[in-house]
Amino acid sequence: MTLSNPKPGLTGPVSWLDARGTLFAALTFAAAVGLLYGRAITGWWHLDEPLILKQAILHSPPEYFFIPRVWRELYAVSFTPWLTLSFDFDYTLFGLRPAAFYAHQLISVWAAVTAFYVLLTAWVSRAFAWMGGWLLMVSAPLALASQSLPIRHYLTGMAFASLAMYLWIRAVREHRRGCAWAGALLFFLAALCKEIYLPLPFMVLLLQEKSWQQRLRTTWPMLLMLALYASWRLWMLGGLGGYGFSAFMLEKAPLLMAGAVLLMPLSFFLKLFGLGYASIAWISVSLVSMLGLFRAQPRRAIVTALAFLVLTAIPLIPLLSFLSPYADAESHRLLFMPAALLAGAVSVGLSRWSRENPRHVALSVAIMSFLGLGLFMHGHSLINSWQMPEAARQEGHFLLSKPGETAALSVYQPNQQYFYEGLAWLRPRFWEGNIPPTVFGGYFELDPLSDASLAGRRVYALDPGCNCFHDVTLQALAKRKSLLGRLQERPLHVEVEWEEGRSRWSLGPYTSGTYFFLAGEHPGWYSTRNNAPAVRGGWALRIAGYVRVGYESPEGWVTLSPEFYLDLDREERFHWDYPVVKRPAVKEPHL
Secondary structure, eight states: OOOOOSSTTOOSHHHHOOHHHHHHHHHHHHHHHHHHHGGGGGOOOOTTHHHHHHHHHHSOHHHHHHOHHHHHTTOSSOOOHHHHHHHHHHHHHHOSOHHHHHHHHHHHHHHHHHHHHHHHTTTSOHHHHHHHHHHHHTSHHHHHHHTOGGGHHHHHHHHHHHHHHHHHHHHHHHTOHHHHHHHHHHHHHHHHHOGGGTTHHHHHHHSOSSOHHHHHHHHHHHHHHHHHHHHHHHHHHSSOOOSSHIIIIIHHOHHHHHHHHHTHHHHHHHHHHOSSTHHHHHHHHHHHHGGGGGSSSHHHHHHHHHHHHHHHHGGGGGGGGGGSTTSOGGGGGGGHHHHHHHHHHHHHHHHHHHHHOGGGHHHHHHHHHHHHHHHHHHHHHHHHHOOHHHHHHHHHHHHHHSOTTTEEEEOSSTTOHHHHHHHHHHHHHHSSSOOOOEEOTTOBSOSTTSOTTGGGOEEEEEETTTTEEEEOHHHHHHHHHHHHTTBOOOOEEEEEEEETTEEEEEEESOSSSEEEEEEESBTTBOOEEEEESSSEEEEOSOOOEEEEEEEEOTTSOEEEOOOEEEOTTSOEEEEEEESOSSOOOOOOOOO
């Protein structure tokens, strides 16, 4: 893949980046972000945001950047402290005002697209770079990120990574050592945003710029920063991190993993354009548009393109299940690099094709407009149909306003413990009282001797159709009664340990059926059920608060451990074997 300066006779900043052209591009991108995604300003908290706020409020940047225990209170699977730092910045300036956080989010979208435009000017004219920036802006990852605060670090990382590559190209073409080090520093910041940008040093080595010796001399500062980041990450996470990749994928499904990696490029296209019949046309046009990349030295270009795909895929392998075209809207956050590769490859390919025949310029513009329409339609269909933010807003207002002694919430979105746990921490500190208990299905008061009258409490559930809450106490009691009818006192062995941000377990004595973990913020109430994929293993998933371990047999009966309280601020260990004479007392939370 030979990418060269479209104006080889000119050097220096003016030929690289015309100030007026860049200002025009930046202003149009800013206006487009406001028009396309400005409604994000009315957004509220959802997903991980309350717990990210908790870390930002409780701890200073030196603590969550350099103290492993503090960082792992939030995530044990990845090291992305820039996200907490950005929340810390917004909270310090604006307090708990969601509109300010979302304004920052839109600025991050603008910065990512503008920096990507700057990068493309190294290879194509400003017009084609501008159109490439539009392709990235309207893609599903950017559309989703504009509405979701926990994805901000992907946006910031894209801006840092684009500028890092731009400065690297200036360094290798113009022999500027300062640009090489500045690019390396920006790459380091991109890595602190998200690990999907870690392949960047190897990508720039593959670019056919100058000789490989010159590329290597220019890249070693980046490689040095990569080694520094890797050491820092190992220290902060106590390992590589990841979502159980080595335990599950390598040992249990290597052939499935290999097949999924081979199909990953198709998955990228389907997630960027959607699953409709029209996607076939958009994907086909995309592939044809990239042919310009392969006209010169086609064999080398094909090898380089495949290497780019592999490098992009490697950080995503632990999340293969999220890359399914049928995965939920949130999974599109993983496509920042594929979306940038698509936009860049189409821009460069069509630019080369147009330079060979100026009459093709109009057709190239039409092709890019057609592809932009496909990306736009899928991206906006995602955010228009994405009900979770509005559901989170309604549930959040309910939990922050209703008295915890008289109300309970049957959760709309199960297994979002980060959200409910974070609100449970925020309410007594910024509002009055404690939040009502949250419950999923019939998982509450599961000891047969407990009082099923709810002690005067009513259970409510959100109806998204009217954005209102209905009293579902009778339905909740019916589900609880059905579950109690399946409970049996059967042998159960449980060993659970929380250490260094990860849970480890040994469960038994059954080899079939399903083991699961229940968790909630109130004793006896559980809004989260996570199934254990094996009888012995470990998880980077967050399981905290009041916890019970259960087993569901193939015949349908269920047995449970007693409840214990898991405090992630300390190392915890729980051991249970049934039958015993006396059950251990519930540990009280330390608030």
